[in-house]
Amino acid sequence: MVKRPTIRDVAAAAGVSVTTVSHTLNGKGRIDAETARKVRAAADQLGYRASTAARSLQSSRTGQVAILHSRSSAHQVSLIELEYFIQIVAGASSIAAARGYHLTMMLPANTHDSDWTRTDGVILIDPISGDPLINELKRKNIVVVTTGRDTNQKAGEGLWVDNDNVQAILLVLNHLVENGATQVALLTTPGDYSYSRETLQTYREWCAQHGQSPMDRQLAGGINETIAYHATLELFSGPTKPDAIHCVTDRYAMGAMMAVESLGLSVPQDCLITAGTDSGAARLVVPPLTALDLHPNEVGINAAKLLIDEIEGHKHEGNHVVPVDLQIRGSSTGTK
């Protein structure tokens, strides 16, 4: 096992001072072209890479960013629960790597007393309104980008990437009506997320405008099929039955679909079903699920770009809205 070359080794090999090496390699200071060439050659030849530990001790930059989901007391969401999250992580990861950062994925259990001393920035997925974590991080001088907005922050404050949630839910609702729905129910998450807020509010307004009575449920206890299954049974146990259900996640939608079928009804003939997130499973289930494609990969990419630009003090374009598409499939069409 051979010791890693240090900046001193490079300096010696190139016949210059360590300052010169550092300046050359980081593009600081002034150095003669020929000297720079020699330094670079020496560094290459030795396979030199600056120690990140030493570098960050000096510069108080760690080159580390983290990604995690907001935690509300009502609701504990894990980043691996939904393909949507995974895609965000994947997108962020690709950018982070390309720009020389390491990205750590923090699952909920980890978030709690994490030390944060080794993180330059955090991507916080779905912040709950007024999330105390955001302020804690800001106090520690850690840059935060959220996907979804912290509705508690003043406009213009906070960096975020988001979808147009209002447009998204309207896209779905209008699609359902076009396919014959007369009573649309909504299964959504608990917690004060901006998307759930906007979705719920828009849904209720839309109901009022379209003469439908709102039937919405906020499902506590995790994003999984079972919870939605039971909620759907409960929906159908009342006096007015829905003939369409929009579910805010694809896993809810799968549960709803199973519940509908367990009642001897069929999708889409007796009840249309749509999902607010897309996934491979959504495409595979029978009938395939009509779902909103939120382009989570792009959300992740943009969040990471924004985050790193901000960390490095670069000029950036600020917040970003990622467009949505409705993927129309069998679960909401072909009923007539």
Added chain:
Amino acid sequence: MVKRPTIRDVAAAAGVSVTTVSHTLNGKGRIDAETARKVRAAADQLGYRASTAARSLQSSRTGQVAILHSRSSAHQVSLIELEYFIQIVAGASSIAAARGYHLTMMLPANTHDSDWTRTDGVILIDPISGDPLINELKRKNIVVVTTGRDTNQKAGEGLWVDNDNVQAILLVLNHLVENGATQVALLTTPGDYSYSRETLQTYREWCAQHGQSPMDRQLAGGINETIAYHATLELFSGPTKPDAIHCVTDRYAMGAMMAVESLGLSVPQDCLITAGTDSGAARLVVPPLTALDLHPNEVGINAAKLLIDEIEGHKHEGNHVVPVDLQIRGSSTGTK
């Protein structure tokens, strides 16, 4: 923004030297109980946390571990392609966090010229035989644990966690025969992974013993449904048709199922289908997929434990074999 307290601040507050603080907080050296109490109180009161940068500069430990999939030239696998991988990552992540490590997930694009200067250890999923990365990392004194074995290493060398792949494939094959299969085909991955090697070899031996002619295909180009779809069509285009197909991943199995149905045949009546990995989608598809549960979460947990024990020089139990279960579902039963 207030400066973080350093070890010097703690020392001053407790009225001792920095050495004493360091020793107290790390359980090194000898310190009086009362002094220790004072030091801890001071540290608590100031909210002191040691700078990881300074610590790792001194001790050359970074507190970082990474997880990635082996890359073969034939085959580029992304950790987010399969729920199986995600579960491994989740398991590893929980352990890493609990033991104070940060885990970064490296997607294939990132792996290439990653600097490795900030990594104490690596979990390498499915090493290809003689993977040069393993030696590169060892040369850099980075601990490596593989999930799946590097069959190129001498027995007793290398740390790994694995399933019993031979038992796993036999479990499946015998199950298929019990359900009437007379000609079992195998769709597997390319690349010299230990599981693919063991699976293929066991399959062929089993065929010989059971008077079946081996029909195996190694699918290059990614772990997805489409590839398996086409491979399945190709299988059925020959003179002898399979009446059962085992696929090493659930995504292959979904593709195979779609292909069978596209030929006007049905699963399981005309062709049984099984998968070598389980997933939520496998449970949801119609008919639900019979699949091997490899307990990937546990694989991840054990890999991370092993890795960190080794990094910290702790005594550990060495390599670990995680048991497998066959989850029997509709895609391989009820045919008679």
Added chain:
DNA sequence: AGCTCTTGACAAAACGTTTTGGCTATGGAT
């Protein structure tokens, strides 16, 4: 010739830890 400015380079300080080696009491054994 004297002055100022620019270029290119360097030595030294700083970043916040851990570790090494040494020092002073204290108390028990000889």
Added chain:
DNA sequence: ATCCATAGCCAAAACGTTTTGTCAAGAGCT
């Protein structure tokens, strides 16, 4: 009375960078 071991503590040296301040040499003015 002397010696030794041990407990408890500390000062100083490292770890490998980046940054700050200084300086010499030369170029361009007046």
